[in-house]
Amino acid sequence: MSNVIEIPFATTLLVRDTCLCLHVQRAARALARRFDEALRPLGLTNGQFSLMMSLNRPEPAAMGPVATLLAIDQTTLTAALKPLERRGWVTVLPNPRDRRARLLSLTPSGKAVLAAAVPIWEMTHAEVDQRLPGGNGDRLRRDLLALA
Amino acid sequence: MSNVIEIPFATTLLVRDTCLCLHVQRAARALARRFDEALRPLGLTNGQFSLMMSLNRPEPAAMGPVATLLAIDQTTLTAALKPLERRGWVTVLPNPRDRRARLLSLTPSGKAVLAAAVPIWEMTHAEVDQRLPGGNGDRLRRDLLALA
């Protein structure tokens, strides 16, 4: 006898249409592609842009708080810094006050790339904002913050 | 003379607080972790759950439409199928009517895993829904669909 468990197709449709995780992942991929494409002339991805922007502080940042801000694992941050270091856009130096810690800074060329990216971000972001019901993302941001 | 371009810190704060791409990526990572953790006892990730659920159709699916539904690149789908095939949860067969195409199907054991995942999805999803202002994600889903 065949005992194959069948999931009702209605369940599939329910998950497809309601799963917030799927909806957020889909939107994340679509937005990432859009920003990646806009930033490509600078050799930056959306994630690298967000990371570098978060390093634009009066004082060098430590890794932990940056990972928390971006909601990425600390090991992901370690990996993400590598290509930025290699291109000379970011420096990762030991903190003399705590030799476990690292000080993350933008280099002058990193700042130059980031400065060039800002108008691209502004234009792309304005386009995205416009697509949203209501014409701006305030409501969406509030909802997303409740999930992060 | 030093000609270092400085991005105003206010710009950094503006991007941090308003960038929809960053907000969506952050929420996507947080939700992915939550669903991954809940599904871990079954050996499934959130993405594998979404993919396998999208294969639960009366007729085997082709790759293109599945990639479009999930808003992933077709090459990502090719790669994502590999571990599922290896575990015997999914079959990838050539389509006799069009030998370029592939037919994607769940195996009986794939259906069994997926069936076991459904109650976990329901519970996790209900928890997430509750966290949202208004107590459900209808509004958020509408906003996200406008981006995907």
Add this chain to the structure above:
DNA sequence: GACAAATACATTGATATCAATATTATTTTA
């Protein structure tokens, strides 16, 4: 001050993601 606990980060291994490109098969056009 020694030692246990906690902290900060790195490494490894697996999967996810996409751009660029290649391969194979079908469809259209001349």
Add this chain to the structure above:
DNA sequence: TAAAATAATATTGATATCAATGTATTTGTC
């Protein structure tokens, strides 16, 4: 029908992501 255009998928190379684990350093406690 042969050649060109199109379509469906695979491969490669680079980065992204996280769990599990390891290492070095600091902190807290006695």
